[in-house]
Amino acid sequence: xxxxxxxxxxxxxxxxxxxxxxxxxxxxxxxxxxxxxxxxxxxxxxxxxxxxxxxxxxxxxxxxxxxxxxxxxxxxxxxxxxxxxxxxxxxxxxxxxxxxxxxxxxxxxxxxxxxxxxxxxxxxxxxxxxxxxxxxxxxxxxxxxxxxxxxxxxxxxxxxxxxxxxxxxxxxxxxxxxxxxxxxxxxxxxx
Numbered sequence: 001x002x003x004x005x006x007x008x009x010x011x012x013x014x015x016x017x018x019x020x021x022x023x024x025x026x027x028x029x030x031x032x033x034x035x036x037x038x039x040x041x042x043x044x045x046x047x048x049x050x051x052x053x054x055x056x057x058x059x060x061x062x063x064x065x066x067x068x069x070x071x072x073x074x075x076x077x078x079x080x081x082x083x084x085x086x087x088x089x090x091x092x093x094x095x096x097x098x099x100x101x102x103x104x105x106x107x108x109x110x111x112x113x114x115x116x117x118x119x120x121x122x123x124x125x126x127x128x129x130x131x132x133x134x135x136x137x138x139x140x141x142x143x144x145x146x147x148x149x150x151x152x153x154x155x156x157x158x159x160x161x162x163x164x165x166x167x168x169x170x171x172x173x174x175x176x177x178x179x180x181x182x183x184x185x186x187x188x189x190x191x
Contacts, residue, residue, distance in 0.1 A: 019052045040071070045091035053095045054159070056102040060085065062110065085110070086117055093121050099159025104151040105131070111149040123153040 016035035017023045025044055027035035037044045061068060065075040076084065092102055102123070104114055111128075119125065129150040169178040 019049055020047045021049055022047060041088050042091065045088060045095060048091075048095045050094055051097045053092075054097055054100045056092050056096060056100070057105070058088070058092065058103065059105045060088070062107050081110075082113060082117075085114055089114065089117060090121065093118075093123060093155065096155045097159070098156045099154065101126075101152065101154050101158060104153075105148060106151075108147070108149045111151050115151050115153075118151070118153045123155060124157075125152075126154055126158070127152040 012030040012032050014030055014032050014034060016027060016030060025037060025039050025047060028038045029036035061072060061074040063074055063076055063078075063081040068074055089102075089104075096102060102118070104111060104118075106114065115125065115128075129152060130147040131150055132147050170176065171178055
């Protein structure tokens with residue numbers, strides 16, 4: 001293990017080995033909440049037993065030709081990139097518990113195709129979350145996207161869902177509500 005990845009030496013009570021078929025890759029961080037691995041995701045996912053994970057958040061390279069570490073190629077053909085994504089997504093779905101959730105953060109160009117792949121695996125679409133991009137910089141030969149996307153899928157019905165209530169914004173001058181909630185005011189901020 002590279003010295004720069006040795007982050008933590010705290011003795012944890014989390015037994016990550018019980019989730020693995022064979023513990024051949026050691027995590028770089030173990031806390032009471034889980035374990036962090038710094039390796040090829042396909043190698044790590046292959047070690048995890050079926051239906052062990054509640055939530056997966058994936059933020060893969062976007063295949064934009066960026067420079068990463070030596071073992072990462074961010075300049076694949078579209079077919080190669082999508083095949084690679086399909087491999088790790090298939091492994092993620094295998095390791096996900098029934099009722100578990102997967103979130104995939106990527107460019108809309110890729111998430112459109114990846115969402116279709118998840119549909120084919122029997123996953124249930126929950127939401128497309130647009131993540132606004134504030135900073136813009138020119139990309140030669142194309143428009144810069146106005147948002148990234150975060151796909152939200154579940155394996156069957158969600159096991160856990162918390163309906164987050166947002167505080168109603170009030171005008172600082174007159175103390176009236178700033179927004180009209182289109183007839184849904186009664187659904188706001190109920191506890």
